[in-house]
């Protein structure tokens with residue numbers, strides 16, 4: 001095989017109470033990535049036109065370019081890759097856009113290499129790509145973006161991860177056009193938290209994971225609460241409280257900031273609830289002259305897809 005074209009999906013990190021350790025893969029939105037083998041052992045990147053095409057095409061500055069170059073070097077390949085990226089995931093939106101590029105490129109190259117790399121190797125290379133956008137990357141976008149489904153990360157440095165069963169849910173995704181860099185969203189957080197808050201948060205996270213195993217909707221509803229991060233970050237997102245109220249009143253099982261924001265997610269039992277939430281939320285932003293992209297997505301249980 002000399003070329004491959006794939007979809008690299010968006011992801012929702014944190015899922016309220018799982019800051020830096022929990023993430024889920026969506027079917028929408030997604031990037032499209034085509035990789036063509038070239039004779040020289042080098043990486044060329046073409047950014048195809050789209051609403052979110054404002055990313056670097058220099059390999060050392062691109063989250064997909066870096067792992068591609070590392071793979072050529074480490075595997076001593078005598079050929080290289082022309083990588084064409086069409087971004088469909090908003091940039092700096094809290095939907096794992098940089099991770100999708102990184103994970104998608106690593107996944108596609110591995111397919112061109114007849115799947116010679118293990119999942120852990122793929123994760124390691126994809127994380128190297130994420131370092132272009134954040135100095136200390138977490139695997140809560142990369143792991144679900146590569147492997148699909150919902151992923152719980154016990155330890156980032158050893159990439160000790162496991163899949164949590166999740167199915168038949170719909171995610172309402174609201175992405176207002178508000179610029180928040182991950183750096184700002186992390187710097188706003190306190191360096192330490194009080195024990196009583198930590199107890200609430202790990203009670204919620206443990207119960208949330210158990211609730212997904214038990215398919216206990218009432219327990220999901222009670223547990224999907226973030227008492228540590230949301231109080232700080234929500235102040236960066238205009239109309240956060242209004243969107244949360246809309247979501248809960250419409251019957252969402254849970255609501256929170258997606259990754260470091262500004263996107264927000266609502267976990268819903270069915271498509272109608274998710275559609276109602278995105279429509280009503282979008283109206284609030286548009287009435288206030290803030291552009292807003294919305295998506296209704298099911299869970300993507302496989303990660304990137306060959307198209």
Ligand code: HSE
Nearest residue numbers: 013020138140259260
């Ligand atoms: N968990 C990260 C954060 C997002 O909320 O800052 C992506 O790793």
